[in-house]
Amino acid sequence: MLLKRTLACAVLLALSGCSEPTNTSDQKEVKSSMNQVNSVVYPETKKGDVVDTYFGENVADPYRWLEDDMSAETADWVKAQNTATFSYLEQIPYRNKLKERLEKLMNYEKIGAPFEEGGYTYFYKNDGLQNQYVLYRSKGDEAPEVFLDPNKFSDDGTTSMSGLSFSKDGSLLAYQVSEGGSDWREIIVIDTHTKEQVEQALVDVKFSGIDWLGNEGFYYSSYDKPKGSELSAKTDQHKVYYHALGTSQDDDRVVFGDSEAQKHRYVGADVTDDGKYLLISASVSTSGNKLFIKDLSKENSDFVTVVGNSDSDTSVIDNDGEKLYLVTNLNAPNKKVVTVNANNPAPENWVDFISETDNVLSLSKGGDTFFANYMVDAISHVKQYNKQGELIREINLPGVGSARGFRGKKDQSTLFYSFTNYKTPGTTFSFDVSSGESKVYRESAIDFNSNDYTSEQVFYTSKDGTKVPMIITYKTGIKLDGSNPTILYGYGGFNASLTPSFSPINALWLEQGGVYAVANIRGGGEYGKDWHNAGTKMQKQNVFDDFIAAAEYLKDKKYTSKKRLALRGGSNGGLLVGAVMTQRPDLFQVALPAVGVLDMLRYHTFTAGAGWAYDYGTSEQSKEMFEYIKAYSPLHNVKAGVEYPATMVTTGDHDDRVVPSHSFKFAAELQAKQAGNNPTLIRIETNAGHGAGTPTSKVIDLYADMFGFTLYNMGVKEL
Structure with missing residues (x-):
């Protein structure tokens, strides 16, 4: 089971001796007048007198006041800057033409690969210009129905859904909701049969996965809510909680991260598919993690250390009982797959399963097999392995580009993957696990040759x-x-x-x-x-x-x-x-x-x-x-x-x-x-x-403006 490490980068990213801003009489006031520079009218931005000292060197920070995202002064500056920017952009003669063409390019039906949960087939779909993708589902030969439509979460489409996680039997779904693009989120749990919310939403969740333990509850991660601005204040100690369904969030139990010894900036939890093991990944930075394992079948069992330092990246991709399959770059910069017994999981007991090669490895699983996706000069090459580490086949991809997918449950006979490159719209393929045959499942409908x-x-x-x-x-x-x-x-x-x-x-x-x-x-x-x-x-x-x-x-x-x-x-x-x-x-x-x-x-x-x-x-x-x-x-x-x-x-x-x-x-x-x-x-x-x-x-407005600004300043007169 691949450990979900929701790091602050995909992912992507206290000063000593610093003085605070002061309101001295010699500090410049905000000027109501505007300076015109080269046909752009810029707002006057005041300068403060903040100076920080680093190793004896003074460094001025005159615009420190703009760090205060809660101040009316900063809000006024933002408004004035946008006024200047959009006044300039409105002069670009082909700005609307770019916007109209981008709308047409994006206005086609987009459908994601299907996945199975609880007897239903689910898939994401966007009819064309919908602000957010809609989650659909169907059963057997029945027509698909709308299951969750995030476009109804807010009038302007700025509330989005992510972090979908179904309970073991698919009867419950927990999903995360973000307002205005914030990393702070809520977790909402619904009954998949009735689509009704079953309890009060969990709040103040950040950089979290959701991993169920059967149907009774789930693990998630967050920080204590910071003092001051939740958008900019420092968050430093990540914690894993267990939420028992039907109980108050106030009663959620801290599983990892509540002590100084367990203090890490990013902590994630994962439960193996068979529900036997809880895995904890703990990191102080966006690279390298410690890894711990706990046997959930034994009451009051302790965490056992798999990797006790952050010098490498290691995760558990799967298990067969006590046999763990791990992906690691420990002593293998391009990554390899190893196996180990969960009772003695330290690195000295690891056995190579898929050895390191000259190319970087990423691993997925489905149909009780593994798929090694190698980057060869940034291009995908995919190989299929069985549970004995034997090569089954090299996948015949449709061209030179990126292949993503090859994921599914152990009993699935058909998996899906997508293929794309910089000039080729993404095509979804079905893949027969046994025969290795790929078939086009869905081609892109975009108007682009x-x-x-x-x-x-x-x-x-x-x-x-x-x-x-x-x-x-x-x-x-x-x-x-x-x-x-x-x-x-x-x-x-x-x-x-x-x-x-x-x-x-x-x-x-x-x-x-x-x-x-x-x-x-x-x-x-x-x-x-x-x-x-x-x-x-x-x-x-x-x-x-x-x-x-x-x-x-x-x-x-x-x-x-x-x-x-x-x-x-x-x-x-x-x-x-x-x-x-x-x-x-x-x-x-x-x-x-x-x-x-x-x-x-x-x-x-x-x-x-x-x-x-x-x-x-x-x-x-x-x-x-x-x-x-x-x-x-x-x-x-x-x-x-x-x-x-x-x-x-x-x-x-x-x-x-x-x-x-x-x-x-x-x-x-x-x-x-x-x-x-x-x-x-x-x-x-x-x-x-x-x-x-x-x-x-x-998105359409942003890139029409960006490309318009770019072409205009390159001297392009018309399109």
């Missing part, structure tokens, strides 16, 4: 000689004369891998003659733990160098030119764009940092940000680390008198993963110091979070 486009993989050389792969997609037959509008996308962190995947949003860009390039830079997981580590802490500059080299490659090979190149990335990718634009403002024309980690000296003081220290280190860690981080922190490297690319920072006012003050402060610095004629805007989505659960209507 993938045959008109080319997607190619290239390898380029980074600053230190490292070879880095990049996939470039474009309309077949384009001229490599440097004139093509190009978006270079990257992430480069948290062991996350960018594998080929189709998006109607990117299809819109391709239709306009745009080139879309994705660089698999260091910090990601495309080549295992070593590739990840090569882009962390004091090797973080490798990530930026890899991205810069990708941009240079695209220009050298005449895919594009400086005037027609944009860089885009979100979250840790927002940091990537922010760092590169402050290091190499001459490199490209447009910067699109989304929900970015941009204040690297203070990121760890908000919500669960301290858990990102494996990748970043912290400004308090050492003088050497402070100096290294400050040297690339986007907020601290905006310089007066420099011409920066045309920039549109994007964030959500309810983002409690990467708090919006990162974006607020960075935008304020850019507006104060931009020397050239390029606009520096911030677009702040209201009632929206880090991205998950964002309604379709807001």
Whole structure:
């Protein structure tokens, strides 16, 4: 049973000697007047006198007041910035045209792969432009019925559903609800036969799975509600609770995490399919976990340590009685599968089951077999193994791209998987576990002809000689004369891998003659733990160098030119764009940092940000680390008198993963110091979070604005 580790990154990400803001007489007041800069009217942003001291060095933080997401002053600033931004965007002549085309591209029936629970077949479906996917079900040959429709949870579609978990016999369903994109959620339990809610909702749940113990109750995770703002206050001690159905949440029992010895930032619980074992994964950061096991068949049994440190990532994927199957990168950077007896589960007793290879492994199970999905230069290769560790077959995939799925219950004879790449809309296939035969189950109905486009993989050389792969997609037959509008996308962190995947949003860009390039830079997981580590802490500059080299490659090979190149990335990718634009403002024309980690000296003081220290280190860690981080922190490297690319920072006012003050402060610095004629805007989505659960209507508006801004600042006059 794969342990559900709901970490604050998919996932993706207290200062000593700091002074508090003061209201001294010499502090500048907010000015009602507006400064007009290059046809953009920017609000005047006041500067405070906050100074933090790190290892004897004073660092000013003049926009600290924007961290207060509960203040009316910050709300007024947000409103004024959005007024300026949307006044600019309204001048773009083809903005509505882009929006209308994206609406058409996204307006097709989208249906997910079916899954079986309690005698019913369930599936997700979106009729086209519905803000949220609807959960349907059917029994036998009966027509499907709507089972749960999140579009009815709120009038504007900003309340979403996630974290679906059925009880053992499928008679009960627990699901999570998020309002405005927040990571804080409720858990609602319903009777699947009547669809009626069976008890009061659990509240204040964050970064949680839901794992049932039979039909009697379930395990979930959360933090104590923080003092102050629930959107930005630090959350540090995660706990696993057991909720007995029909009892008050106040009576829920803490299973793990209530002591100093058990203090971790991320803790997740899982129950094996047979209900015999409870598994606890505990992490202090987004990489590495401790693993504990408890025998539920024995009353008052204690937790037994499987892995007692956080130097590796290990999870239990399945069990046959006392025999455990684990996936681990302990002494295996590309991951392997091992077996061990649950009574003596320590690493010294592990036996290799599927050995490590030169390619990164991810594992799924279904039909009482295992599926090893290997990344070969970010491309999927899938092999099927039996319970003896013997290779059954290599799956014949329909092309070069990403295969996802191959999951199901032990007794299922048919499984499902999807296949896609950057130019090919996702197709769902059925898979016969016994014969290995794949059949098309459902093709995409999108109005897009993938045959008109080319997607190619290239390898380029980074600053230190490292070879880095990049996939470039474009309309077949384009001229490599440097004139093509190009978006270079990257992430480069948290062991996350960018594998080929189709998006109607990117299809819109391709239709306009745009080139879309994705660089698999260091910090990601495309080549295992070593590739990840090569882009962390004091090797973080490798990530930026890899991205810069990708941009240079695209220009050298005449895919594009400086005037027609944009860089885009979100979250840790927002940091990537922010760092590169402050290091190499001459490199490209447009910067699109989304929900970015941009204040690297203070990121760890908000919500669960301290858990990102494996990748970043912290400004308090050492003088050497402070100096290294400050040297690339986007907020601290905006310089007066420099011409920066045309920039549109994007964030959500309810983002409690990467708090919006990162974006607020960075935008304020850019507006104060931009020397050239390029606009520096911030677009702040209201009632929206880090991205998950964002309604379709807001997604369409956002990307029409983003692509319109990009093309307009590349000098494209008309479409």
